[in-house]
Amino acid sequence: MPILHSLARSVGLPLALALGGCSQLPSPAAAPLEVNLAVINDLHGHVHSGPFSYRPPAGGEITLAAGGIDALSGLLAELRRQDPELLFVGAGDLIGGSPPLSGLWADEPTLEALNLMGLDVSAVGNHELDNGRQELLRQVHGGCASPRPDKACRFDGRHRGTRFPYIAANLIDSASGQPLFAPYHIEEVRGLKIAFVGAVTADLPYLVPRSSMQGLRTLDEAEAINAQIPALERQGADAIIAVVHSGGRTAAAFDRPDCSDLSGDIVGVARRLDPQVDLLISAHTHEGYLCRVGSLPVTQAASYGRLLTHLTLRIDPASRQVLGVEARNLLVDPQHYPGSAEVTALKQAIEQRGRETLGRPMARLGARRVPRRPDAAGESPMGDLVADAQLAATRHLGARAALTNLGGIRGELALEPGQSQVSFGQLVTAQPFDNHLVVLSLSGTQLRELLEQQWQGGEFRPLQVSASLSYRWDASQPSGQRVLPGSLRIDGRPVRDQESYRITVNSFLAGGGDHFEVLTRGAERLDTQLRDRQALIDYLQTRDRGGEPAGRGESARRIGRADAAVATGR
Structure with missing residues (x-):
């Protein structure tokens, strides 16, 4: 039998056999x-x-x-x-x-x-x-x-x-x-x-x-x-x-x-x-x-x-x-x-069918590689880029901040040797779902509750935020109190509990996806019919034409982490 290239070993689950006394030899099984x-x-x-x-x-x-x-x-x-x-x-x-x-x-x-x-x-x-x-x-x-x-x-x-x-x-x-x-x-x-x-x-x-x-x-x-x-x-x-x-x-x-x-x-x-x-x-x-x-x-x-x-x-x-x-x-x-x-x-x-369509150059990037992997605070360079693009696409509709989920971003953007612009295929790979963008209103209290819902059953599911939003969190605090008081800001100003804020999310999140239930209670919901991938393409091309290509190699540090795990370097 050929040896399979597996880097693997076999696992045989043991069978316990109970043998009773017998005066005759059993017939072969x-x-x-x-x-x-x-x-x-x-x-x-x-x-x-x-x-x-x-x-x-x-x-x-x-x-x-x-x-x-x-x-x-x-x-x-x-x-x-x-x-x-x-x-x-x-x-x-x-x-x-x-x-x-x-x-x-x-x-x-x-x-x-x-x-x-x-x-x-x-x-x-x-x-x-x-x-x-x-x-x-x-x-x-x-x-x-x-x-x-x-x-x-x-x-x-x-x-x-x-x-x-x-x-x-x-x-x-x-x-x-x-x-x-x-x-x-x-x-x-x-x-x-x-x-x-x-x-x-x-x-x-x-x-x-x-x-x-x-x-x-x-x-x-x-x-x-x-x-x-x-x-x-x-x-x-x-x-x-x-x-x-x-x-x-x-x-x-x-x-x-x-x-x-x-x-x-x-x-x-x-x-x-x-x-x-x-x-x-x-x-x-x-x-x-x-x-x-x-x-x-x-x-x-x-x-x-x-x-x-x-x-x-x-x-x-x-x-x-x-x-x-x-x-x-x-x-x-x-x-x-x-x-x-x-x-x-x-x-x-x-x-052969995909080569012509997917190879089309779309825009320059601000870095050779925009990673998807989040830092210790939960912020990802790709998350920053996508959230900024979604806010840019909906600002004219009154949006003040955008949030997106990492699960909707399936990969990084990275230029290959000799490549000067990211291709259409790379953008589709990074954002394959083509969700609609939804603008809805949350009170300051609801926005804080939304961020607290990032901790689910012992797992941290960080939302990615646009440049207009910032906050700090501490994992050592009790559940429901991890966003540090006074740290949550939009456009540099403290978020007030009773004030209403127009927020952009994708249609998956707007329906309560990934257990972000508070978004189902958002008021004045507007399905813009704009697609998240097209918003990213438009944003990259606009920034490129303006001479300031978008995308960073590191997170923009919009999210801060204050617990001991970071302070001690663990």
Whole structure:
């Protein structure tokens, strides 16, 4: 058997055998049957490879190119040479939030690549619903009637849909009370019935635009999965695998077997799953891990197709019980896995179609690189740039400040060697969602409450602010009191509790996205119909023409942090 280039080790979950006394030697047991799975999650339409960093045991950090639909198809081909009955599984967010090579064409090229690679089933992720249920149903079933006519069926004139089903036991159609998609899917391998039960994060209403949830609701992930167990038992399922678009975090290396320090939402799901569930495939947090919660294996394959989780289930042919699970996270290395002919040809066609449109130069930048990563106070140079652009686009409508979420900014802007202007493709990559800008009124009290909502469940989700707004915060203060009194200012003046302020946010935030609920109470709401990406393009071009290109290499320090962690340099 060929040795896969994985940088990974195997994790075998031990089977405890109870042996009773017997006067006769038992007859030899039949060898366990093996079922192999290849799993990806959070592909997000990444046609090309991208950087993947890891820390080897010897120390330091290694960064190399990984992923790309061609390399992914090559690795799958290698795994299928070893086992032609390999099952290929997705854990959601295969599309949505995508780079322009996929996003410009409604992610139809990515879905076609997955068809060509023989994807068997996928859970629904939150980004599948970025553009609402009708668009997702079109993407699945095919056709061109879309709320995005500028993107749908523009790649090759038609869209055939997916050859694989999406599953989600907890995504419910409010009118019928039934799941929008099938709750589970069963594949038969070597005479065994392998059942996959899907679920999207129950937090979905806070992760997509409010319009995307019209007529939909979510149930608790574990409860919805457990409710399917009796039906699966009646159908004779020999193994039950939960595929959940929710995830966790760990300090363990992506290839460390049997990690035990997993934290996050997926841990609560795992602990509440029926013991009949043999394996939990997770997603959403873009982490690579091979962990256990109790005796249940829980895995994730990072993001963007840079890792693939290879799982082997060993099943007793007599009892039809899962004896153990072996898990490896394999590096999808383009140097080791040449693409299949069909997928490589598709990738070349995508690149050719995109070259002319995406390569158009748009504007100079004020720095060679405008990073997305926030500083210790939560402020990002890209966040500064985007918030300033949104304020500039809406000042004539009375806006005095703009705030945006880092999740709406998918990457940095960086000029390559010899490049003098940022390209259209780079701007689309950084801002792929094309949200509307909304101007609304908040009182000073509500604005302060909004900033306090950045601390959610032990996690800090910093909003990015325009140059007109500044404040300082202290994480050591009690919840609800972390914005320091007197520090919150707009246009250099202290914000007053009862005064009304016109604020610009994107339509996702305006609907309470990312749990910023106070924005749903904003008064005098105006949907400007202006797009956030176009606001960024206009701002960059205006600044460039004025001889002062926008964008910095460091944050502008609009947000200050005063707690001891900064003061002591930790």
